[in-house]
Structures are given as C-alpha cells and as structure tokens.
Amino acid sequence: MDWKSESKKFVWIAAVFLGFFFLPAGVSRFDNAVTESLELTKWYAREHVLLCLIPAFFIAGGISVFVSQASVMKYLGARANKVLAYGVASVSGSVLAVCSCTVLPLFAGIYRMGAGLGPATAFLYSGPAINVLAIIMTARILGFEIGVARAVGAVAFSIIIGLLMHLIYRREESAKAVGQAVMPVPQVTRPLWQNAAYFASMVCILVFANWARSGDVRAVFLCCPGGLTAYKVEGTLLSRTAETVTIQDTTGKTRDVSAELMLGVEDVRKNAVYEWVYRLRWALVVALLAAFAYMASSWFSRSELREWLEATWGFAKQILPLLLVGVLISGFLLGQPGGGHEGVVPVKWIDAAVGGNSLQANLLASVAGAFMYFATLTEVPIVQGLMGAGMGKGPALALLLAGPALSLPNMLVIRSIMGTGKTVVYVSLVIVMATISGIVFGAFF
Amino acid sequence: MMKIQILGTGCPKCKKLAENAEAAAKDAGIEHEIVKVTDINEIMKFGVMMTPALVIDGQVKVVGKVPSPDEIRKWLA
Numbered sequence: 001m002d003w004k005s006e007s008k009k010f011v012w013i014a015a016v017f018l019g020f021f022f023l024p025a026g027v028s029r030f031d032n033a034v035t036e037s038l039e040l041t042k043w044y045a046r047e048h049v050l051l052c053l054i055p056a057f058f059i060a061g062g063i064s065v066f067v068s069q070a071s072v073m074k075y076l077g078a079r080a081n082k083v084l085a086y087g088v089a090s091v092s093g094s095v096l097a098v099c100s101c102t103v104l105p106l107f108a109g110i111y112r113m114g115a116g117l118g119p120a121t122a123f124l125y126s127g128p129a130i131n132v133l134a135i136i137m138t139a140r141i142l143g144f145e146i147g148v149a150r151a152v153g154a155v156a157f158s159i160i161i162g163l164l165m166h167l168i169y170r171r172e173e174s175a176k177a178v179g180q181a182v183m184p185v186p187q188v189t190r191p192l193w194q195n196a197a198y199f200a201s202m203v204c205i206l207v208f209a210n211w212a213r214s215g216d217v218r219a220v221f222l223c224c225p226g227g228l229t230a231y232k233v234e235g236t237l238l239s240r241t242a243e244t245v246t247i248q249d250t251t252g253k254t255r256d257v258s259a260e261l262m263l264g265v266e267d268v269r270k271n272a273v274y275e276w277v278y279r280l281r282w283a284l285v286v287a288l289l290a291a292f293a294y295m296a297s298s299w300f301s302r303s304e305l306r307e308w309l310e311a312t313w314g315f316a317k318q319i320l321p322l323l324l325v326g327v328l329i330s331g332f333l334l335g336q337p338g339g340g341h342e343g344v345v346p347v348k349w350i351d352a353a354v355g356g357n358s359l360q361a362n363l364l365a366s367v368a369g370a371f372m373y374f375a376t377l378t379e380v381p382i383v384q385g386l387m388g389a390g391m392g393k394g395p396a397l398a399l400l401l402a403g404p405a406l407s408l409p410n411m412l413v414i415r416s417i418m419g420t421g422k423t424v425v426y427v428s429l430v431i432v433m434a435t436i437s438g439i440v441f442g443a444f445f
Numbered sequence: 446m447m448k449i450q451i452l453g454t455g456c457p458k459c460k461k462l463a464e465n466a467e468a469a470a471k472d473a474g475i476e477h478e479i480v481k482v483t484d485i486n487e488i489m490k491f492g493v494m495m496t497p498a499l500v501i502d503g504q505v506k507v508v509g510k511v512p513s514p515d516e517i518r519k520w521l522a
Binding site for chain 2: 070073102104105106108109110112113114314317318413416417
C-alpha cells in the first residue's frame, strides 16, 4: 500500500465528511445563498451563453488562428522603434493574449529578448484586461461604460507604468545583453482588409444579437438601507405600492425593490435610431450571417476553418467550466445583483468596505485584486456579485484593473524573471494606478 | 535517440502539442524521449517568447502554435 497517496485520499474523504457533518443546511442565510447561487447561474445560462459567450469564443478562436502574431511581435523585438513599441505593447494584448497563459512568456520574452523593460511591463499590465473575451464579457455583464473604461484605462495606464518602470531602471537597461528571439514564421495570408471585414462582421453579429430593448423607466435605488452605492435599472414599471416598486428590467428579469431603498423613478427618453435597430436586429443578424458565411467559404481554406473551429472549441473547453464555478461561488457568497438579494456575506459589509467612491474603498479594491487569483474571465461574475452587493463603480474598475494583471502566484513568476526590486515597484505602481483610475471613473459615472 | 522538448508553462495547448508529438514519434517508429520544459527562464534560454513551442534535438521547430502530428513527422525524419 502506498501510504502517501492513500493518506491524501483519506484526508479528502474526511474533509468532505466533516463538511457535510457540519453543513449549515436549514440555516436561512445558507439556504438562501444556495438558491441565489443557482438562480444566478440560471440567469447566466439564459442570458449570456448563447448570444454572447459562444460568438465571443468564435471571435477569440479566429483571432488566435487568423491574425498573424508574428507581424505584431516584430514591433516588440530588440531593434524595434521605442516609441512605437510602447504603443504596440499597450494594445497588442487584444490580439496576443487571447489566452491568459500566454501573457507571462510573452512578457518575459519582450523583457529579455525584445524591446525591454518598459514595453514589457506595458504589455503585462494591459494584456489581461484588453483581450477580446474579457472586453466582451465586461461590457455585456457589468455595463458598457465599465467595459470601455477597463479597456481604455488599461491601455492608457500601461503606457504610464511602462515609462515609469523604464525611467526608474534606465541605467540597468542599457547594460543588459540582448538575446536573439526566435520569431514565429509569418504565414502568407489574405489581405488585411479581408481579415478586418471578417472580424467586423463577427463583432457586429455579436453586438446586434445582444441589442437590448430600451426601457420605459429608470429606477435609482440604494444597495442597502443607508448604503453608499446607488444602482440604476432600466425597464418597465410593473407595479408601485407604498412598500415595493416592481420593475421588469430589459433582460426580462423582475425585480422587487423596497421603497426604503428607492431614490426615484425617472422616465427614459427614447432614441428613434436605437428603437429601429432593436426592431430590425434579427434581420441585421441574418444579413450579417449570410455575408459572414460567404466570406468564410470563399476566402478561407478548409484546413484554416478546421483550425479555427478547433481553437474556438479549445477556448470553450478551457473557459466554460471555470466560469461556471466562478458564477456559482459568486452567487453563493454575494447573491444576485440588485436590491434585496444577499448571499452568505452580508451586503452591509461589502458596502462599508468598498461602497461609494472613497480613496479607502478604491485602495482596498486594488490591493485585494492585486493579490487575489482570478481564473480567466471569472473576475467578471465576481465583480458583478460585489457590485450587486454594494461595491461602487470606481472600486469595481480598480479591482478589474489590478485583478487579472496580478495575483500572488504570478507575482512569484514575475519576480523570477525580473527580480524582487522591480517586482515590488511594479506591483506598487499597478495598485496606485488602479486606485487613481477607480477614483476618476467613480467620480464621473 | 531523439530528444523532443515541449516548451510551455502548462496551458492546454502545451498538452495538445505533447500529445501530437508523441503520436508523431510513435508513428515514425523512432526511439525518442519527450521532455516538458515548464520553467519560464528555461524557456527563454531557447529564445522562445510564444508558447507552446516544439524543440527537436535542441532546434526550435515551431513557436506559438500547435502543429498537427503530420507536420511534426516531417521534422522527425
């Protein structure tokens, strides 16, 4: 008998047994959290998988197969123009870092063999935040402004952080020996405009298929009695009594908000173009699908299409299970978004810690995000849960900017690449920058 | 004996590449040894910045993508 492996199994079985032995089933907070968790997952399954995640996987798969990564890398090589290198490094995450596991090797490569410390840190910071899947999910689930702010903030601050790192360590930079990188061989591909048209049609399909109905009214309410954070929900007013206001939001979900949390209900001014797009959305999607099918069949070879399908399936296989677990945990801990839903963690705590838009709330969100590990895309349901439980928009952005770029395990890898001193400086810069961008964003939205 | 090295920090693509290399080497019927290189500093020593990458007898054959077993067979000959 192999004692070591058997004892491991024993510990697992004992742990599961003890977990069930002391399971707080029947305690209302626990039972409620389980229901919240299941309902949140159901809502994701209904609202986000078919129209949003699946097209997003196809787009990400397409980028990883059809966009020539070699052509991007040449701007980040050792002999690259320095100014251009910062620009390319800050935006190339959208093309290069489709999978989060490629960020660190690329960072190490750019640092050791390519354009150097500045562009490498710029890439390291912006990469995880601006990959296509992250942007699409953030904009869809957390709201359009925060999705755009995440992408724009990541790009802008990555350049600042990269430049600061370069300035702080400029002496060492020049002394560093430059190794020669093996670049992937660029394949002969179709002209750029064909690639652009192809991706544009996919993105448009995604956008139009998800075009939300505009609501009739907008309700503004607080997360909890006397809370710091206010929400806006757009939808149709179903009923309004002295105790509760019932609103059906634009995704078809009914929400009851108690009157003590309500700040007001305002009418939504309708935009004619927006309404027309909503009415015609399926026609637009069908037309785009036809164009897309034509492009796919006439511009791409069969083997390319097979590779594309494989890459898409690869992303789905890798990300869906993680996301499912992330949503379940987030629902259990924090409940569904919107007033009146609570998970295991009391809403008051979250509101007190990261509600509103104070310096302390933003700083706490940045520090927590920097050390916590988020599996690919799970930051989205977690931040959604936190926002639903009272986190302000500023701290939410701060967490999104500090979170996926850093975690304790990846700090250790970064340290093995560039040493302790630079890592500490980098982590502090990220935390400071994320905090500042959170405060600025929170002040405006 | 042929030394086949798979460079990658352990993402699903690296596993796929290892499988393909194994399949290709078996198919070609050559004596071989497959080694996974996961340490990022070791990977850098090969001059590789996009993973996964395939190294055969010390020579970098492909970076940043997963070649099919058929493609790998050509390099094994």
